Amino acid sequence: MSTEREPASGSTDSTDVTDVLFRPKSIVLVGASGDPAKIGGKLLAHLRDGGYPGEIHLVSKAGLPIRGLPSVTSVAELPVDATIDLAVVATPAAAVPETVAALGHRGVRAAVVVSSGFGETGTLEGARLEEELRAACRTTGIRVLGPNCQGVANLGAGLVASFSSTFSKSTGLTDGGVAVLSQSGAMAAVLTQLAQPFVDGVRYWAATGNELDLGVADLLRGVVADPAIRTVQLYLEHLGSAPVLAAAAAEAARSGKTVLALKSGTTASGSRAAGSHTGALAQEDSVVDAFLARHGVVRARDPREMSELVRLFAQPRTAGEGRVALVTNSGGLGVLLTDEAEAHGLRLAEFSPRTLAELRAGLPSFAAVENPIDVTAQLLSTPELVRTALDAVEQDEGTDVVVVALGILGEYYDLDQILADVVDLQRRTAKLVVVCWVAGHAGMVERFAAHGVPAFDDTTACMRAIGALARHGRRLAEEDHVPLGRPTDAPDGTGLQSEHRGKQILAGWGLPVVDSRLATDVDGAVAVAGEIGYPVVLKLSGPTIAHKTELGLVQVGITDDDALRVAARRMLDAAAPGGSVSGAVDGLLVEPMVAGVAEMTVGVVHDAAVGPVVMVGAGGVQAELLKDVRLLVPPVTEAATRSAIESLALHPLIDGYRGRPPGDVEALVRLVVDLAGTTAVREGRVAELDLNPVLVLPRGQGVVAVDVALTLREPDR
């Protein structure tokens, strides 16, 4: 199976091609059928029923008219003078490469290949056909979506070029401000169906299959250019072209749209399953997380969470500072929602005296007026209690979000009155109003949604979605402070650098590295120690020397000339011909002993898909075991770095835990931001960098990297 993802060298660039895919002036359907049980039959039915206004040409086995349209038996027989933008190809796999080549030669600009039987089969035959198809693209310049895909739709233009059941009549899908782009056809259908009751409609829809040429990332660029689109739902098994995805996500953020992504393959087994499904390369899920976070893409864990997130992200209000007022008819629901609010980074609003007075005046004496408000079972006989509570919290200045949480059912409650009161509040206020209706599928959630009030059927789901909206708002605010890069010298060479050279390079980038001096013999080392003062650390430095500690090539706490001479001689002997160290040696590094408040670790890795990723975490074997690290994808802001450091489990160690002196956290933030901004990191010249440990000194005294392992790589083309 193929894992190559570079675009075929087509003549139509990505922006233009989404125009062809979503707004073709004319279409040819190759493999058309009059039988609605067949895929070619469904494609034609959807194209006609969808109201496609352009010209439709058909190629079919029999060449007879189908549904009132003429057909021919091959691409060659199509009218010579017809300009055809887009082809939809549904022939058996074996015929696809030749067909696509013929379409390309004829000037058709793009083909949607729905046929299966290519790389996804894991067979040699499938791989061969996929290679032939790629060659057809390369030769003729035609761009391809698929193969093994379910096609595209643009309900804003009456285009349905897909056989997905999404477009069967019973779903009643309408045009609206949401787009669904998916690497899986079934998942595209699922996400559309789950979102539908909660959004105004879906305009763009695409299932990209094997992504031989065009992928979700390419389509995203085209989709976010439409001002009518507010939210995009992605289903991803791999990131495809990460730079294209990043650019499209940035464009979405600039124009106030939100991209939601369900990325599967988060575990080792899931990643293997994804590999056999679409040929995706296994990828560290933490890198995917950092990449999506960097580009403002909000991640969902499962289809259900996606359907919950879209309810809040497809509407225009924000969660402000995340201060929630809870209006319930059940103390129990109030407690559950309070737990979930805290678990998802929200907090309960503290009501003003005025709000409390209004609540006391309007609610029964045995009601709870402190947040969470409990109007009690009295709601059975007094439906206007909800309105009383809503009026009070509507004017409360410390409230950003009003959550109406009701666990009621049956004919005992005046549901219509409660619905009307909540909808009326939503019209009067600028606050976000959310309903949590926890009592089975009585259709109330959908009824609120139909009136434009986001509604949830579960306590965790409700607070998780509001928490995500609040977090996204905070992140957008941080984006005003993205630092420019720091132009730094690009180092020569590739491969592991000696510790001496690594430290020189980092110091040259203006990063805080321990005062480390090179001596080439024992006397030189003693002289250097005299300059910097005992105690000192002695290390052997050379471009092939890693794991110094294990090899006895580091000695700390040397307190006098004699001890230094013994250690220096031992290390030079090890490096001499016949000694335990092979390879070139720079010499001996002499460094002052530095003691910090705590040891941290900072680093860079180069991910095959995402490129440079910066890492910050606690130091030591325990932190390593606990994976107490955070990843950040450049460009890295101070705010994001500070949040990442503060979110470390071991963060208290540098923040004055149990009477320790507080560490210089701001200097650590600057080190990470500065490192991420260097030309070398931004341009992908760093294959791996490990600053471990970075000593955090007391507040105001900075940080210092005492060990440096730097591996350089070739610049990206």
Add this chain to the structure above:
Amino acid sequence: MSTEREPASGSTDSTDVTDVLFRPKSIVLVGASGDPAKIGGKLLAHLRDGGYPGEIHLVSKAGLPIRGLPSVTSVAELPVDATIDLAVVATPAAAVPETVAALGHRGVRAAVVVSSGFGETGTLEGARLEEELRAACRTTGIRVLGPNCQGVANLGAGLVASFSSTFSKSTGLTDGGVAVLSQSGAMAAVLTQLAQPFVDGVRYWAATGNELDLGVADLLRGVVADPAIRTVQLYLEHLGSAPVLAAAAAEAARSGKTVLALKSGTTASGSRAAGSHTGALAQEDSVVDAFLARHGVVRARDPREMSELVRLFAQPRTAGEGRVALVTNSGGLGVLLTDEAEAHGLRLAEFSPRTLAELRAGLPSFAAVENPIDVTAQLLSTPELVRTALDAVEQDEGTDVVVVALGILGEYYDLDQILADVVDLQRRTAKLVVVCWVAGHAGMVERFAAHGVPAFDDTTACMRAIGALARHGRRLAEEDHVPLGRPTDAPDGTGLQSEHRGKQILAGWGLPVVDSRLATDVDGAVAVAGEIGYPVVLKLSGPTIAHKTELGLVQVGITDDDALRVAARRMLDAAAPGGSVSGAVDGLLVEPMVAGVAEMTVGVVHDAAVGPVVMVGAGGVQAELLKDVRLLVPPVTEAATRSAIESLALHPLIDGYRGRPPGDVEALVRLVVDLAGTTAVREGRVAELDLNPVLVLPRGQGVVAVDVALTLREPDR
């Protein structure tokens, strides 16, 4: 507000009283009304409509007949010769204590008080009324459920003594094998409603309100005694009487029933909210977790998860070894479910060659036959592909659970055929068959459930529930190995013990404590050091001395007599009159220096509700920060202890991480099990015990506690 929970000294014990509550031979409704908008009207309507076969007496304001039944205006006017088992009281709060006292004097055995306006209001008046009500119970021996509760029902006996909308006609609730017991009325309604489509029916239902006397735990004892009950759903804001709950849960486990619990107040804010709702004391959620786990209670996070768990726990099949076969029509769904299987402790079955051959023979060439199976979009035209896949996995010996995961919708699929095939498989096989139908609320989940096939509408939910079932099965197997207690001497005294005495006590219990010897003067210390050999550790021991390290009262690594004399003199000076240490002193402890593979910590705390809780975790400040500890409630099995230790994030440190010698994990397990089994711990004599560190020696060499801080408490009455 009251936080007391001890039962009023009633004459009817808990087992009998559940009989009165759930199977009363006659009832009086105090506060009856003919107006269905009033609570007293709903109570009467439910009692009549539910078909209650016993005698019904009414007390009402007007004393006129209601719904064809006579009524009187006070308890005193009730017929003298009538034997009345149960009263339901719905008068204003102020009249309740007097009414309940009159009922008690009359010989009524129990009262369900639905009236609000007691402790839950947080007012002095409410607290006073609650105290008066308690006095009425104490004086007359009547038992009370409530106040501020929504009542009880037993659909197996035609009893509905509740005004909850659960029992309004539209819900159509029927009798079945589930019980719902809740500290919140609305949550009882919610849990019932959410479970209903997925279970055969609900027999017992109770909402216990303020739990002045009887609580969920008391009712649970009565409910699990009914052989028809298979599953109990609890909603808890506090544990109530933990011993009663533990005993009832044990009885449930013995009779093959499962208790599911939704316990709220998991966060600090939620716990505060619960306090103002029901007067619950704040409680560490980790202790609640350990308590529920110990007693085989399966915990749900939210109402939705409760409704998902009951689908699997209300049916008889197990998840075996948790090896799952996935049959999907979507590679994407397969990947998502594979991720979730791994995340929830399950694994994908490895199909036998025979299974693979059957799948290859029956499925399209481009289908995926390795687990997860993807029958592909070909299902559109070939509905029998699901059956083909099911037939193959049904006979697969490495498969315990078959998950059919379909993301399909609309009229394109033969849903009836697929439903019939899955139901047929379920009838033919003994394996657990589960459906994951991820495509909106098309009613398919409920259709499968109606045919007895547990079904879910989400990937995470499906695997989370199966994972819980598999875990519960493993836990039940472990229960065969609950150790008996270890009869050990009960120590005298209370309060913090000196380190010397603490070590003597633990050594007396047969636990591995460092060889620690007491000297009373400098010469004595030197003599002891001569016996055990240098290097040694010196400590000052006394019953009021804590935090020795901070006070300089511990010195490690003493290598000779001179250094020992200096240290000993310094410590004795500190303990002399006018020195820095006040309080009595035992003397000087001299101990050998011991080095372990890693430092762990083991301890005991006495929780106010739960009693003794044993703790095991990694040692050191990092582990402390990371809360890398596990709690276990006695009796503690070896298997549970081993699982707890293996689940520690820092477990690799004692398991041969990066070339370290593997530690004696089994000795650590024995220490925890033995400690938990001591008479003193089991009988609640240990207020707090801190063995920190416990050094883990290389495998086969044991563990040794080097610091001991033991605080004893009075025995429980």
